[in-house]
Amino acid sequence: MLPDNARELKARLSKRLSEVPPSSVAASSVDGPSRWSGVALGLTPVARGQVHLAIRLIEQADADVVLGGLDAGARDEVDVRVIGPVRPLTSPTPDELRRRGRPLRPGASVGHRDVTAGTLGGFVRRRGTEELLVLSNNHVLANSDAGVTGDPVFQPGVADGGLDTDRIGSLAAFIRFRLEPGNLVDAAVAALDPGMTTNPAGYPGGPLSAVVAAADDTDPDELVEKVGRTTGHTRGRITAVEVDGVGVQFDDAVHTFDDQVEIEGVSGGFSAGGDSGSVIWRSRDRAPLGLLFAGSTTGGSAGGGVTFANPLATVLRELDVEWFAG
Amino acid sequence: MTDRASARAAKDALASRFAADPGVAAVGLARQAADYVVRVDLTEPGAGARVPADVDGVRVVTHVIGTVRAL
Numbered sequence: 001m002l003p004d005n006a007r008e009l010k011a012r013l014s015k016r017l018s019e020v021p022p023s024s025v026a027a028s029s030v031d032g033p034s035r036w037s038g039v040a041l042g043l044t045p046v047a048r049g050q051v052h053l054a055i056r057l058i059e060q061a062d063a064d065v066v067l068g069g070l071d072a073g074a075r076d077e078v079d080v081r082v083i084g085p086v087r088p089l090t091s092p093t094p095d096e097l098r099r100r101g102r103p104l105r106p107g108a109s110v111g112h113r114d115v116t117a118g119t120l121g122g123f124v125r126r127r128g129t130e131e132l133l134v135l136s137n138n139h140v141l142a143n144s145d146a147g148v149t150g151d152p153v154f155q156p157g158v159a160d161g162g163l164d165t166d167r168i169g170s171l172a173a174f175i176r177f178r179l180e181p182g183n184l185v186d187a188a189v190a191a192l193d194p195g196m197t198t199n200p201a202g203y204p205g206g207p208l209s210a211v212v213a214a215a216d217d218t219d220p221d222e223l224v225e226k227v228g229r230t231t232g233h234t235r236g237r238i239t240a241v242e243v244d245g246v247g248v249q250f251d252d253a254v255h256t257f258d259d260q261v262e263i264e265g266v267s268g269g270f271s272a273g274g275d276s277g278s279v280i281w282r283s284r285d286r287a288p289l290g291l292l293f294a295g296s297t298t299g300g301s302a303g304g305g306v307t308f309a310n311p312l313a314t315v316l317r318e319l320d321v322e323w324f325a326g
Numbered sequence: 327m328t329d330r331a332s333a334r335a336a337k338d339a340l341a342s343r344f345a346a347d348p349g350v351a352a353v354g355l356a357r358q359a360a361d362y363v364v365r366v367d368l369t370e371p372g373a374g375a376r377v378p379a380d381v382d383g384v385r386v387v388t389h390v391i392g393t394v395r396a397l
Contacts, residue, residue, distance in 0.1 A: 250396045
């Protein structure tokens with residue numbers, strides 16, 4: 001139909017629905033067929049100068065109520081889809097991420113028993129197995145090589161009040177630091193205790209891609225995002241790739257890393273202490289690409305310092321695990 | 327136009343040259359319009375005087391980022 005006709009139909013239908021208040025339950029419930037649970041109306045183009053009336057429903061049962069007000073001719077020119085409840089795309093606040101939270105979600109405070117706190121980056125699993133592992137840094141889950149397999153891991157981390165009763169699992173594997181230059185990753189995984197619930201798809205905006213960006217498919221100027229325990233959900237821009245000779249000050253030593261990704265925040269800092277372990281993803285296709293582990297306090301266009309990340313593909317290869325997007 | 331492979335060769339040369347220089351925090355690849363360039367991160371501004379403006383025709387840019395710490 002012509003756009004003006006569709007607009008008129010939309011206005012008529014909208015007015016009729018406004019006279020029938022929505023129910024908190026489905027139209028087929030005890031409230032009877034005259035009530036509905038929610039609808040959105042709009043126009044959708046189908047050809048040059050031609051549109052259909054777009055009707056988006058929370059439940060299929062609403063269709064009878066909504067379409068009941070249309071004549072047979074109009075029913076042929078509507079595009080009806082059931083889309084379920086619509087929720088705001090909110091991001092968790094840092095306060096929420098520092099609290100105890102079950103199911104476990106990306107961005108949450110986590111840490112080895114003897115570490116202050118870092119970030120739960122995401123979930124991985126060993127090839128051919130179903131059990132999920134928590135992914136973060138060596139310096140978060142393995143106390144910078146000081147931990148041993150089986151050590152307890154808390155959520156939230158100790159700095160956020162984590163206690164023995166907040167145990168979620170135990171250190172399962174980590175990549176040791178080399179004293180000589182040429183480190184590639186700061187990475188570790190923790191196995192979950194039986195019955196621990198998880199939400200691997202719980203990133204701001206929904207799940208990340210199941211396909212991890214290849215290390216050589218990461219370009220300068222790409223826009224990226226992360227969610228971390230200290231600064232929450234932030235956006236940034238890759239400022240350099242294949243970065244070598246990155247000397248990083250840890251508690252007791254300086255370790256040098258090669259082939260890293262450098263990022264700056266688009267407005268202020270991209271990260272801060274406690275965000276280590278965050279998974280970084282590419283905004284354009286939500287492909288996970290990095291594991292955040294270090295940063296500077298100066299530099300970057302916005303003056304908030306720059307952040308360094310291991311390529312996630314390298315992390316997965318070194319740990320011999322695969323990404324689990326949920 | 328400088329492609330990634332050419333810039334990588336220049337980066338490798340600079341990274342080796344400044345591996346023991348405490349004024350250089352990192353050496354990587356960046357973009358300026360269509361060109362790849364070598365980006366040298368400095369711990370302090372004075373170190374910039376030791377960094378060449380180009381290597382084998384590949385442009386070199388410097389940025390001061392201070393000290394890098396585990397987060």
